[in-house]
Amino acid sequence: MTKSADVIVIGAGIIGLSVAWRLAKAGVSVIILEQGQAGAQASGAAAGMLAPLSEADKPGPFVELGIASLRMYPDFVASLKEESGLETECVSPGLLRAALNAEEAEALQTANRWQQATGLKAVLLSGEEARKIEPGLSPDIVVATLSPDEKQYESPRLVRALALACARRGVQIIENAPVTGFQTFGDRVEQVRTLTDVWEGSSVVIAGGAWSKAIGEWLGVNLPVSPIRGQILSLRALPPPIRYTVYSHAGYLVPRPDGRIVVGATAEEAGFDVRPTAGGVAHLLMMAPALVPSLKEAVFDSVWAGLRPATPDRLPILGLLPGWRNVHAACGHFRNGILLAPITGEAVALSILSPDPHPMIEPFRADRFQ
Numbered sequence: 001m002t003k004s005a006d007v008i009v010i011g012a013g014i015i016g017l018s019v020a021w022r023l024a025k026a027g028v029s030v031i032i033l034e035q036g037q038a039g040a041q042a043s044g045a046a047a048g049m050l051a052p053l054s055e056a057d058k059p060g061p062f063v064e065l066g067i068a069s070l071r072m073y074p075d076f077v078a079s080l081k082e083e084s085g086l087e088t089e090c091v092s093p094g095l096l097r098a099a100l101n102a103e104e105a106e107a108l109q110t111a112n113r114w115q116q117a118t119g120l121k122a123v124l125l126s127g128e129e130a131r132k133i134e135p136g137l138s139p140d141i142v143v144a145t146l147s148p149d150e151k152q153y154e155s156p157r158l159v160r161a162l163a164l165a166c167a168r169r170g171v172q173i174i175e176n177a178p179v180t181g182f183q184t185f186g187d188r189v190e191q192v193r194t195l196t197d198v199w200e201g202s203s204v205v206i207a208g209g210a211w212s213k214a215i216g217e218w219l220g221v222n223l224p225v226s227p228i229r230g231q232i233l234s235l236r237a238l239p240p241p242i243r244y245t246v247y248s249h250a251g252y253l254v255p256r257p258d259g260r261i262v263v264g265a266t267a268e269e270a271g272f273d274v275r276p277t278a279g280g281v282a283h284l285l286m287m288a289p290a291l292v293p294s295l296k297e298a299v300f301d302s303v304w305a306g307l308r309p310a311t312p313d314r315l316p317i318l319g320l321l322p323g324w325r326n327v328h329a330a331c332g333h334f335r336n337g338i339l340l341a342p343i344t345g346e347a348v349a350l351s352i353l354s355p356d357p358h359p360m361i362e363p364f365r366a367d368r369f370q
């Protein structure tokens with residue numbers, strides 16, 4: 001059966017939902033085609049850190065994009081709460097990035113110099129100073145950076161709120177609807193096909209996470225996104241041993257308001273296999289008490305894995321696809337899909353709604369891979 005919408009978004013992860021929500025707010029009719037369940041892949045698995053400084057190794061367009069998105073978060077979640085009725089705010093005093101040896105300490109000190117210039121707070125602390133504000137930290141931590149602006153949200157809750165807000169704005173989210181092909185005419189995609197339906201739309205957005213590459217191939221465009229598995233687990237400990245997110249070279253600990261500590265994450269090339277492994281879990285269980293020794297006594301809660309959508313340069317792919325007049329990319333967010341959701345929604349919606357592209361989109365175009 002042939003149906004229609006102004007914009008067809010492929011993928012109902014946090015990125016597809018964010019683009020759809022932004023478009024729906026502008027009065028555009030949107031359909032999302034999701035091969036499985038909304039938010040069931042990387043978005044639902046993510047620890048939910050908003051950490052543009054900690055996730056970058058140098059200044060540049062990625063940090064600027066991340067900071068711009070971080071600054072959008074307060075309005076983004078306030079509007080989400082209003083439209084979905086769900087509270088997504090996560091109370092967090094910020095993030096402590098810890099160094100356990102001289103080499104890591106030097107890297108933190110070097111990074112601190114460019115971090116200071118970004119306008120976000122990044123305070124260098126001695127190990128002793130860090131333990132004063134977070135007494136559960138290991139005595140082996142020699143230096144730490146405190147970033148009070150780097151918060152965290154519970155990502156499954158964010159995704160649920162976004163899906164609800166989208167639905168209330170009339171966005172149809174069609175689950176279990178993998179895309180099977182396109183009907184094209186010249187430099188335009190006219191129809192998107194699923195197993196059961198044919199969708200006509202004026203614009204198409206590819207937000208297929210780790211699965212975006214195959215969609216690009218149908219259009220002859222290189223979207224080099226591949227899956228990097230992240231295994232992640234949660235522990236329970238009362239009283240909560242940390243208040244800050246603790247981030248290190250080897251992994252991170254994210255304290256949730258319900259008393260869980262999320263421990264992440266491995267980074268592995270394992271195709272599309274999302275099964276946690278003994279080695280992955282062992283790594284995380286060793287790493288957690290190395291940062292916070294009392295976690296040895298924590299109770300094991302659960303383990304899961306997600307597939308980060310990684311590009312060769314680890315930067316997202318945003319904006320109009322080369323050679324196509326109505327197909328837009330919103331994929332390849334690698335470790336930062338949660339952080340970059342608001343700015344991606346804004347930038348990709350603008351690329352559809354306006355002749356003037358978002359000013360930050362240029363370094364992230366798919367053209368760089370053609």
Ligand code: GLY
Pocket residue numbers: 047049230264265308334335336
């Ligand atoms: N953003 C953290 C991770 O991907 O593990």
